[in-house]
Amino acid sequence: MKRLRKWFIPALVILYLTGCSGTSQVTTPQPETNQGTQQAAESAGETERKTVYPLTITDATGNEITFEKAPERIVSTSPAETEILFALGLGENVVGVSDYDDYPAEALAKPKVGGVTSPNEEAILEQSPDLVIGGISMERPVAQKLQSLGLPVYITHPSSLDEIMQNILTVGIITDRQQQAEDVVAQMKADIKRVSDALQDIQADDQKKVYIEFAPGWTVGKGEYMDELIALAKGINIAGDTEGWNQISEEKVLLEDPDVILYADGVTDMTTGKSLDEIILNRSGWDKITAIQQSQVFGLDQNILSRPGPRITQGLIEVAKAVYPDRVK
Incomplete structure (x- = not known):
């Protein structure tokens, strides 16, 4: 069998994984956050955890992004990330999605910013986003070009269920939706336990x-x-x-x-x-x-x-x- 790693997956295969979506085989680093955020995340005295800004996050490519406040205008170039954003209750903040985003139904009405491998840079810029989020489908030169234009670009590459859940938690921290992210992950863990118990x-x-x-x-x-x-x-x-x-x-x-x-x-x-x-x-x-x-x-x-x-x-x-x-x- 011919095998391929993340950055070398042919465009045709990426389309199957992103019309579906796309991930592959670059290990997702545990996100690095500033101390204030960590303290907020670990505070047991609050009923709902709040992110402390400014917040610095390192994404899967090693790119470091600093957020002065919770993003208010978000463009997602990946169907998986769009699903995460809506699951966290951020539908109103999503101002652009890829041509393949179809879930939830509300995503269909969002402005389109092109394909998943090379989204339309002008379409993204027109939305004046303070966060652009994408997965393996976004080609590196595109991400670098958007970064050079001063846009905060966060790229994810989860290869395991733990990394997928960690990614959801990280997006929750970035967007100040930590409790919502933890609720989503709790349900995912319950699904895993359901299967584990049935097959133990x-x-x-x-x-x-x-x-x-x-x-x-x-x-x-x-x-x-x-x-x-x-x-x-x-x-x-x-x-x-x-x-x-x-x-x-x-x-x-x-x-x-x-x-x-x-x-x-x-x-x-x-x-x-x-x-x-x-x-x-x-x-x-x-x-x-x-x-x-x-x-x-x-x-x-x-x-x-x-x-x-x-x-x-x-x-x-x-x-x-x-x-x-x-x-x-």
């Missing part, structure tokens, strides 16, 4: 082999949150011996003979127009795979599966239901 007695020898295809010809190995979803759902990722996003080897999938095949529902090949399930079911020799013979091929909501935001643990529940339908209701 499954032994290693009884775990099912799982193959996941999120875009035509592409799967995922260790070091990414999709692989973690499979592991938390007590599945064995047949691509788990690789790292990052990988072009599949059809022969390897045949050899591994997965018990369950998962795919991103609604995805179509941009060249042939064929749906992803049609592609999977009609590959040469794949009719011999156990998952196909036993009708254990399941499409999962592409956005929930691919967006590293508040709904990713709903994706975990859906993965667990597909792998062990008798245990996770």
Whole structure:
């Protein structure tokens, strides 16, 4: 399998992950904040935690941003980050989104600032934002150009559920929505516990082999949150011996003979127009795979599966239901 790290994912694959959204394999640093914010975050005497400004944050690229106050005009160039902002109750503060942002429904009415890899700089500037937030989909030169224009650009690259939840908490600190962020993360942790409790007695020898295809010809190995979803759902990722996003080897999938095949529902090949399930079911020799013979091929909501935001643990529940339908209701 050919593997690719974050900054080298082809644009076509990024579109699948960002029309869905996009993350990959650069470790997200724990955000560095100023002492005042930390003291505020740790204060047990307040019913609702408040951020102390000025606030300095270091994003996943190592870029340091200082906020003098809570951002009031926010542009999001990533569907996942848009979902985070709305989940924190910041919908009215969102003044621009990417062309792919479709959740929640209110995001559809927001001004569009272009694509996810190279958003329109002029469209962003027209909104006079005091925060531009994006994920792996934003190309580095674009981020650097926006930074050179004096815009505070915060880039995220979460590769695990812990990093996704930490990212939500960090956005909560930046925007002075700490309590809302903690409430969102608490629900996500409850989702994880629900799956863990339901599957806790499954032994290693009884775990099912799982193959996941999120875009035509592409799967995922260790070091990414999709692989973690499979592991938390007590599945064995047949691509788990690789790292990052990988072009599949059809022969390897045949050899591994997965018990369950998962795919991103609604995805179509941009060249042939064929749906992803049609592609999977009609590959040469794949009719011999156990998952196909036993009708254990399941499409999962592409956005929930691919967006590293508040709904990713709903994706975990859906993965667990597909792998062990008798245990996770």
